[in-house]
Amino acid sequence: MNRDSLHFNAAARLLHWLMAVLILTMLFVGVGMVSTVSRLHDALLALHRPLGVTLLVLVVIRAAIRVTHRTPPLPADMPPLQRVAAKASHYALYAMMLAMPLIGWSMLSAGGYPVVLARGVQLPPIAPHNVTLYAVLRSAHTWVAFALYATVLLHVAAALFHAWIRRDGVFASMARGQRRA
Amino acid sequence: MHDPSRPSICVPCRLAAIAAVVGCAAAAFAWTAGWLTPKRLNAPHVIDTFETNYGIHPGFRRNHAKGLCVEGWFDSNGNGERVSRAAVFAPQQRTPVIGRFAIPGSNPSAPDASVPVRSLALLFQLQDGEQWRTGMNSAPLFPVSTPREFYEQLVASKPDPATGKPDPATLDAFNRAHPNTQPFRQWIAAHPPSTSFANSSFYSVNAFVATDAAGAAHAVRWEVVPDAPYEPATAAQKAQPDFLSRDLDTRLAAGPLHWHLVLTVAAPGDPTDDATRQWPDTRERIDAGTLVLQNATPQRVGQCRDVNYDPTVLPNGLAPSDDPLLAARSAAYAVSFNRRTHEEAFAQPRTDTHR
Numbered sequence: 341m342n343r344d345s346l347h348f349n350a351a352a353r354l355l356h357w358l359m360a361v362l363i364l365t366m367l368f369v370g371v372g373m374v375s376t377v378s379r380l381h382d383a384l385l386a387l388h389r390p391l392g393v394t395l396l397v398l399v400v401i402r403a404a405i406r407v408t409h410r411t412p413p414l415p416a417d418m419p420p421l422q423r424v425a426a427k428a429s430h431y432a433l434y435a436m437m438l439a440m441p442l443i444g445w446s447m448l449s450a451g452g453y454p455v456v457l458a459r460g461v462q463l464p465p466i467a468p469h470n471v472t473l474y475a476v477l478r479s480a481h482t483w484v485a486f487a488l489y490a491t492v493l494l495h496v497a498a499a500l501f502h503a504w505i506r507r508d509g510v511f512a513s514m515a516r517g518q519r520r521a
Numbered sequence: 522m523h524d525p526s527r528p529s530i531c532v533p534c535r536l537a538a539i540a541a542v543v544g545c546a547a548a549a550f551a552w553t554a555g556w557l558t559p560k561r562l563n564a565p566h567v568i569d570t571f572e573t574n575y576g577i578h579p580g581f582r583r584n585h586a587k588g589l590c591v592e593g594w595f596d597s598n599g600n601g602e603r604v605s606r607a608a609v610f611a612p613q614q615r616t617p618v619i620g621r622f623a624i625p626g627s628n629p630s631a632p633d634a635s636v637p638v639r640s641l642a643l644l645f646q647l648q649d650g651e652q653w654r655t656g657m658n659s660a661p662l663f664p665v666s667t668p669r670e671f672y673e674q675l676v677a678s679k680p681d682p683a684t685g686k687p688d689p690a691t692l693d694a695f696n697r698a699h700p701n702t703q704p705f706r707q708w709i710a711a712h713p714p715s716t717s718f719a720n721s722s723f724y725s726v727n728a729f730v731a732t733d734a735a736g737a738a739h740a741v742r743w744e745v746v747p748d749a750p751y752e753p754a755t756a757a758q759k760a761q762p763d764f765l766s767r768d769l770d771t772r773l774a775a776g777p778l779h780w781h782l783v784l785t786v787a788a789p790g791d792p793t794d795d796a797t798r799q800w801p802d803t804r805e806r807i808d809a810g811t812l813v814l815q816n817a818t819p820q821r822v823g824q825c826r827d828v829n830y831d832p833t834v835l836p837n838g839l840a841p842s843d844d845p846l847l848a849a850r851s852a853a854y855a856v857s858f859n860r861r862t863h864e865e866a867f868a869q870p871r872t873d874t875h876r
Binding site: 367374377378379381382385451453456460462464469471472474475476489493496497505 | 527530532535536538539540542543546547549550553554555561562563564567650651652668827828829831833834837840841843845847848849851852853855858859862863865866867
C-alpha cells in the first residue's frame with residue numbers, strides 16, 4: 341500500500357481546518373445575529389455575507405480536490421455500520437456546506453434584497469424576486485444550519501472517538517501529514 | 522481492543538470527555554442563539570409583543586399594516602453630491618422609486634384618524650442594482666431612543682381587553698419614567714395631522730452617515746417636503762376610516778404628486794444616536810431634488826407588498842449612524858417580513874381584501 345495515502349494531502353488538510361474555523365464562525369455569526377436587536381446584528385450581518393461567499397468558493401475547491409485525489413482508507417477493522425455512518429455523514433457535510441451559501445444567496449435574491457458583500461460590492465440575484473420562494477428558502481436556511489451544526493458535532497465526536505478510544509490513525513490522517521522516518 | 526503494545530485507557534473517562542466537548546459546543550451554540558437567555562431582547566420578542574397586543578393579521582406587516590403602494594421616481598439636481606457620493610444624487614439622475622404610504626399599527630383596517638402619525642417608505646432602485654430603502658414618519662423625531670425603551674413602551678401600550686385601548690395609568694407611568702418621550706409628545710400635540718398623505722412631510726427620524734466623493738463623512742437626516750400646502754384634517758374626513766387613500770386617489774387622478782428631498786447636515790456635536798432629539802433649525806439644508814409619486818395601487822397587488830423597507834439597505838455613499846434604533850428596525854422588520862411571507866407561502870387562501 342502507498343504509505344502516503346494514510347494521510348490526507350496537504351491541500352485537503354489545510355482546507356479542512358480553515359473551513360472548520362470559518363464554518364463554526366459562520367454558524368455562530370448566523371445564529372447570533374438573529375438573536376439580538378443591538379448593533380451587533382448589523383455588524384454580524386455585514387460579516388455573514390462575505391464569509392458565506394468565501395465558504396462557497398472554498399467548498400467548490402475542496403470538492404474538486406476531494407474527487408481528484410485519493411483519500412486514506414478507513415481502518416480495516418471498522419464495523420460496517422460505522423463505515424456507512426462515516427461515508428453518509430461526509431456526504432451530508434459536503435452537501436450542506438455547498439447548499440448553505442447557495443440557499444442564502446438565492447434567499448436574499450427571492451426576498452428582493454440586494455446582495456451586498458461590502459460597500460459598493462454586490463452580487464447579482466440568482467433567483468427571481470418571489471416571496472413564496474423566499475419563505476421556503478428562509479426556513480430552509482435556518483433548518484439546514486441546525487442540521488449542519490448537528491452533523492459537525494457528530495463529526496467532532498466521531499473524530500475524538502477515533503483519536504482517543506480507537507486510536508486507529510483516522511484522526512491523525514487529517515490532523516497531520518505523514519511523519520518521515 | 523486487546524493490543525498489548527498500546528497503553529490501557531479509561532474508556533468511560535474518554536467517552537465522558539467526548540460528551541463534554543460536544544455538550545459544551547452545543548451549549549455555546551444555544552447561548553449564542555439566545556435560547557438560554559430569554560431576557561436578551563431579540564427581534565422575535567418585539568414582533569411577538571405586537572402580535573400579543575394587537576393580534577395576528579396573516580400576510581400583513583406587523584406594524585404599519587394598513588397602507589398602499591405607489592410608484593414614481595426621484596430626479597436628482599446634483600446638490601446631494603456635496604455630502605454623498607451615492608449615485609442617486611448625481612446631477613440629472615432619475616432613479617425609479619417603489620413607495621408605500623401607511624399608518625402605524627398592526628391592524629390593517631384601522632381607521633386613518635386613529636393615529637396621529639403617517640409613514641412613507643421608499644425604495645430607490647439605483648442603476649447598478651444598488652438600493653436605498655428608507656422608512657419615514659410624518660413626525661421628525663421618535664418617542665424613544667433605544668430598542669429596550671421601544672419594547673417597554675410597546676408592553677406598556679398593551680390594550681386593555683375591556684376598552685380596547687391602552688391603560689392610561691400604565692402609559693402615564695411609562696412616560697413619567699421616560700422623560701425623553703416628551704419632545705415627541707409635544708411635537709404631536711402641536712402638529713395636527715393633515716388632510717392628505719400628499720401634504721405631509723416625512724422624516725428619516727434616525728441619523729445616517731453620508732460619505733462624499735473625497736471620502737469625508739457627514740451625519741445627515743433626510744425628509745421629503747411636499748409641494749402641496751399643509752391643511753389640518755377636518756372632522757368630516759376623520760369620520761371616514763379610509764379618507765387618506767380616497768384623498769390620494771382623487772389627487773393622483775389630477776396628476777403626480779411632488780416632494781423635495783432635503784438633506785439636513787449635522788454640525789459637530791449634534792446627537793446622531795438619539796432619535797428623540799432634533800437638530801437645531803439652523804443646520805444646513807440641502808435640497809437634493811424632486812420625488813414624484815403616482816400610480817397608487819392596493820398593497821395586495823402593488824410592488825411594495827413584497828418589499829421589506831429595511832432602513833439599513835443603503836447604497837455606497839450612505840451608511841447607518843450609531844443610532845441603536847437602526848439595527849433594531851432592521852432586525853424586527855426582517856422578522857415581520859419572514860412571518861408574513863411565510864404566511865403568504867403556506868397559509869390557506871384568504872378572503873381578506875384589506876391587504
